Amino acid sequence: MKAHLHQRWHVAKLISLRGLRSGLRGAVLPFALTFAFLFAAVLIAGNVGQLGQEGLLAIPRPLTYPFFSVVYILSFYLALAGALAIVRDRDRGTMETLFYGPVDEVSYIFGRFFEHLLLFIAMLVLTIIFFLLASLITRFAITVQFWQACLLSVFLAAGVIAFGIFISSITKRTINAVVLFLVLMLLFMGIQITQQSLANIDLSNPSAGLALAVKVITFLGKVVSWVSPFSYLSGGLRAVDLASTGQYVLSLVKATVYALVLQGASIYFFQRRGVRK
Amino acid sequence: MLRTEGLTKKYDQLKAVVDLNLHVHKGETYGFLGPNGAGKTTTIMMLLGLEKPTEGKIWLFGQELSTDPMAIKKRIGVVLEHQYLYDEMTAWEYLNFFAQLYEVENPAKRISELLERVHLYDRKDDFVGGYSRGMRQKLSIVRALLHDPELLILDEPVSALDPYGIKEVRDLILEEQARGRTFFISSHILSEIEKTCSRVGIIHKGVLLAEDDMEGLKAKVREEQEFTVELEEVTNSVTEHLNQLPFVNSLDFENNKLYINTDTQEDYRPQISRAIAAAGGTILSMQAKELSLEDAFVTITEKNLSLLTKEANK
Numbered sequence: 001m002k003a004h005l006h007q008r009w010h011v012a013k014l015i016s017l018r019g020l021r022s023g024l025r026g027a028v029l030p031f032a033l034t035f036a037f038l039f040a041a042v043l044i045a046g047n048v049g050q051l052g053q054e055g056l057l058a059i060p061r062p063l064t065y066p067f068f069s070v071v072y073i074l075s076f077y078l079a080l081a082g083a084l085a086i087v088r089d090r091d092r093g094t095m096e097t098l099f100y101g102p103v104d105e106v107s108y109i110f111g112r113f114f115e116h117l118l119l120f121i122a123m124l125v126l127t128i129i130f131f132l133l134a135s136l137i138t139r140f141a142i143t144v145q146f147w148q149a150c151l152l153s154v155f156l157a158a159g160v161i162a163f164g165i166f167i168s169s170i171t172k173r174t175i176n177a178v179v180l181f182l183v184l185m186l187l188f189m190g191i192q193i194t195q196q197s198l199a200n201i202d203l204s205n206p207s208a209g210l211a212l213a214v215k216v217i218t219f220l221g222k223v224v225s226w227v228s229p230f231s232y233l234s235g236g237l238r239a240v241d242l243a244s245t246g247q248y249v250l251s252l253v254k255a256t257v258y259a260l261v262l263q264g265a266s267i268y269f270f271q272r273r274g275v276r277k
Numbered sequence: 278m279l280r281t282e283g284l285t286k287k288y289d290q291l292k293a294v295v296d297l298n299l300h301v302h303k304g305e306t307y308g309f310l311g312p313n314g315a316g317k318t319t320t321i322m323m324l325l326g327l328e329k330p331t332e333g334k335i336w337l338f339g340q341e342l343s344t345d346p347m348a349i350k351k352r353i354g355v356v357l358e359h360q361y362l363y364d365e366m367t368a369w370e371y372l373n374f375f376a377q378l379y380e381v382e383n384p385a386k387r388i389s390e391l392l393e394r395v396h397l398y399d400r401k402d403d404f405v406g407g408y409s410r411g412m413r414q415k416l417s418i419v420r421a422l423l424h425d426p427e428l429l430i431l432d433e434p435v436s437a438l439d440p441y442g443i444k445e446v447r448d449l450i451l452e453e454q455a456r457g458r459t460f461f462i463s464s465h466i467l468s469e470i471e472k473t474c475s476r477v478g479i480i481h482k483g484v485l486l487a488e489d490d491m492e493g494l495k496a497k498v499r500e501e502q503e504f505t506v507e508l509e510e511v512t513n514s515v516t517e518h519l520n521q522l523p524f525v526n527s528l529d530f531e532n533n534k535l536y537i538n539t540d541t542q543e544d545y546r547p548q549i550s551r552a553i554a555a556a557g558g559t560i561l562s563m564q565a566k567e568l569s570l571e572d573a574f575v576t577i578t579e580k581n582l583s584l585l586t587k588e589a590n591k
Contacts, residue, residue, distance in 0.1 A: 007347055011378065018374050022365055093361030097420075100325055100355035101378055102347040275327050 008107040015098070015111025016118060019085075023119045028077070034075040034121060034233035036131050044134050062140040062240070063131055064149065068121035068237050070127050071153045075160040075233060078116050082164020083181040085112045086270065087174050090277060099275045101220040109267050113158075113259075114167055120157040124150060148248065149240045155255040156233045163229040169266040169273065195221040231257055278303045278459045279324070284333035286319050286483075293319040295483040297333070301428075301476075306450070308474030310467065310574055315461045316483040318357075321432055324461075325355060338427065340577060352378060354421030358433040360413040364406030368397060368416055371405055372423060374547040379424035391419040395445060410437040418446060422453070429453070432463045447473060467571045479574060495572075496541070501526060503566040504549065505537040509559040518556035522548060534559075 023029060043066040086109075089095040098108065128150060135142045159186055164181065171177040195217050206214065225231045232255050241249030279301035283388035286294040294316040301307045311317045324335060324345045337343040337349050363371055369388065376384035392398040395415040400408070408416065414437045421429060434450070435443045450460065450473050464470050470477065471491065478488040487494060508515065511530045519528055519537060524545055529536040539545045546563060553560055 004347070010380070012378050014374065018363075018366075022363070026367065063383075093359060094363055096327065097361045099327055100350065100353070100357075101375070103378070104347055123581040215466075276322065 002212060006138060007102060007103070008110070011103050011107035012114060014109040015103070015108060016114035019112060019115030020118045020122070023081070023115065024122065028081075029119070029123070032074060032077040033126060033178060036070040036127075039073060040070045040130070041134070043069060044138060044140070046224065047140070048138055049119065059140075060147060061143060061148060062138070063135065063142065066134075067127070067131060067146060067149055068241075070130075071149070071156070071237070072230075074120065074123050075153075075157050075230070078120055079160045079164040079180070080181060081119075082112075082116050082161045083167040083171075083177045083197065084174060085116065086168035086266075087171050087177045090275070091174055093277060095275055096277070100202070105267050105271050109165065109169070109263060109270060113161060113263060116164070116252040117154070117158055121154060124153065127277070145240050145243060149237060152236045152240060152248065152255075155252050155259075156229075156236045158259040159232045159255040159262075160229040162259040162266070166262045166266045166269075169270040172273070184228075185230075188224045188230065190230075191217065191220045191224050194229075229258070278305075278338065279307075279461060280336040281320075281324075282334045282336075284320070284323060284335065285331045286316075286323060286328060287331045292483050294323070294330075294480075297480070297483075299478065299488075301459060301461055301484070303459055304454075305476055306462065308470035308477040309461060309463040309480065310465075310470060310477060311463075311480035313465075315480045317480060317583055318432060319483075320480070321357070321430055321461075321463060322429065325350065327351070327459065336502045352423065354424065354426035354429045356414075356417045356421045356429075356431045356434055358436060359516045360410075360417045360437075362405045362408075362413055362416065364404065367402050367404055368408070369401040371416070371564055372420060375420050376423050381424050384423075386391045387423060388419075391422055394449065395419055411439060411442045414438055415446070417444065418449065422449075425539065426458075428459045428461065433465065434462065435464070435466060435469055442517045443469065467569070467574055470521070471569070501538045502541050502545070504535075504537045504539065504546070504563060505566065506549065506553070506563045507561040508533050508535060508553065509561060511535060514556040515553055515558040518552045519549065521569060522552055524548070 044063065047062040047066075051059060086095070088100075089112075095108075131142065131146070134140070154253050166178050167184070171180055175277075190231055198214055232251065236248070236251035236255060239251050279299065281297050281299045282293055284297040285292070286297070297316075297320060299307075299320075309317055309320070319328060323330050324337070324342075326342055338352060340349060342349055363374075366374070372388045372392070373384055376388060381387055388401075389398060392401055393416065397412060397415055397419070400412070405413070405416065407546070414434070418431075418434065421431075431450075435446050438446060447469065450462075454460065454473070460473070462470065462474060474491070476488070476490050477494055479486045479494075510531055515535070516528060516530065519525055519535070522545075524539045524542070525537055526540065527538045539550060544565075546565070550560060
């Protein structure tokens with residue numbers, strides 16, 4: 001048992017480091033980072049401009065929302081990368097070569113998971129450097145909440161990556177994985193937007209149809225809040241924004257459990273699907 | 278070393294492998310032959326645990342594969358027909374990754390040694406994506422040998438190679454054979470199997486039709502033995518004498534060459550020599566026609582096909 005664990009850990013570590021090196025060499029990562037930093041820079045510049053125009057003396061947490069935006073963009077990129085991870089490896093046949101050797105489904109799935117998590121941590125380091133520089137230039141303070149958000153973002157990214165890998169484990173082809181991922185994202189967003197829109201409608205005396213629609217959407221909203229990795233991300237970042245320690249800790253726990261459950265499901269489906277093309 | 282018992286794989290109605298009983302001994306080189314779609318790759322995939330058998334069991338190194346697949350597969354080296362490599366890595370990085378995966382001691386030394394053996398050392402820092410098909414094949418062979426495996430499973434190991442590369446790989450196999458390595462080689466290139474394998478199994482439509490050493494296999498399909506005898510002159514007396522011999526099935530001649538077909542019960546060369554001498558003939562040379570593995574393979578698979586057709590017509 002101990003030997004198995006050691007072997008699995010050894011294999012997972014090697015698979016993740018190999019993938020990390022490939023990811024860092026790839027062309028998409030710099031593009032995603034540049035896009036995220038540009039977006040954050042625009043938001044920070046907006047905050048600076050707002051200060052100048054409105055003669056405000058202070059803006060609460062002027063770097064927090066730009067940081068959240070970077071986390072969202074990078075998480076989306078990683079979720080998509082995760083969704084492609086297994087299915088592309090199978091398509092290329094490289095997965096088969098790995099499984100000729102001492103690799104099993106558990107070590108493989110965890111290897112690919114840690115690969116993306118390490119990639120996120122590498123990007124997070126660059127993001128922190130970016131925000132420290134932004135703080136120096138704009139003199140906006142880096143608060144404790146910023147550091148809390150940094151720590152939390154690793155756990156939330158783990159959930160997002162696990163979701164991507166789960167998608168990859170249940171699909172047969174690269175294109176299917178991309179389509180399924182995008183359809184689910186749009187579906188989750190659609191349900192959440194509809195739920196928010198319904199919240200703004202006066203429902204004191206609703207028609208029977210509207211009442212049913214509200215019930216269905218509320219139910220779907222609850223499902224999405226459990227299933228969508230981005231609802232964990234939103235919830236966690238909201239906890240940071242509200243400076244709620246209880247919510248913060250709960251978000252850490254929820255994101256970890258979510259990631260573990262999805263990892264288990266990925267292993268199950270991967271075992272059923274097999275290694276060969 | 279490798280044993281299967283009643284190994285069967287069915288895909289819905291299709292029987293890819295039927296009741297396969299293989300036995301590969303330690304230190305031997307076993308050739309696994311069969312036409313396309315015979316079930317060779319499916320068998321190999323089951324041996325590696327990448328396909329689950331519908332029925333039957335597999336033992337490797339005396340252990341059932343399902344008991345500890347990770348540890349068992351660590352003792353096997355595999356090269357299959359298609360080379361799936363990480364194109365974005367250099368050859369050195371690629372081999373180093375696998376060396377670590379198999380926990381090879383002193384990987385740098387081992388990688389250098391093997392790359393030199395296949396003449397790829399000078400290209401070690403090139404990206405694998407830029408390698409030719411033959412180079413990729415050789416790189417895969419190096420990968421399979423990195424951890425000094427006890428058993429090597431090779432599927433078409435020389436299919437992508439030029440004659441020079443084929444000789445390199447053959448020499449490598451022979452060297453490893455001499456070190457006591459066990460090989461399980463599946464190939465269409467029968468001449469290569471003949472040069473490297475000590476025992477052969479022929480699979481067709483998922484069924485193992487024959488399994489024996491080279492001589493045994495050839496003897497199984499040999500119904501007649503053909504001799505070519507070169508004489509100073511072929512006379513009527515010589516042909517009459519030979520035709521009277523009970524073991525001669527047929528006789529033909531062209532210029533000064535006689536073609537004699539006999540049964541296969543024994544080596545009739547002494548009797549033929551005596552008969553020719555008694556008829557006043559002078560023998561310049563005599564040769565028994567050697568049956569190639571290719572002849573044996575074609576005969577066995579064709580025989581099987583005709584049997585299957587007959588059964589279907591019944």
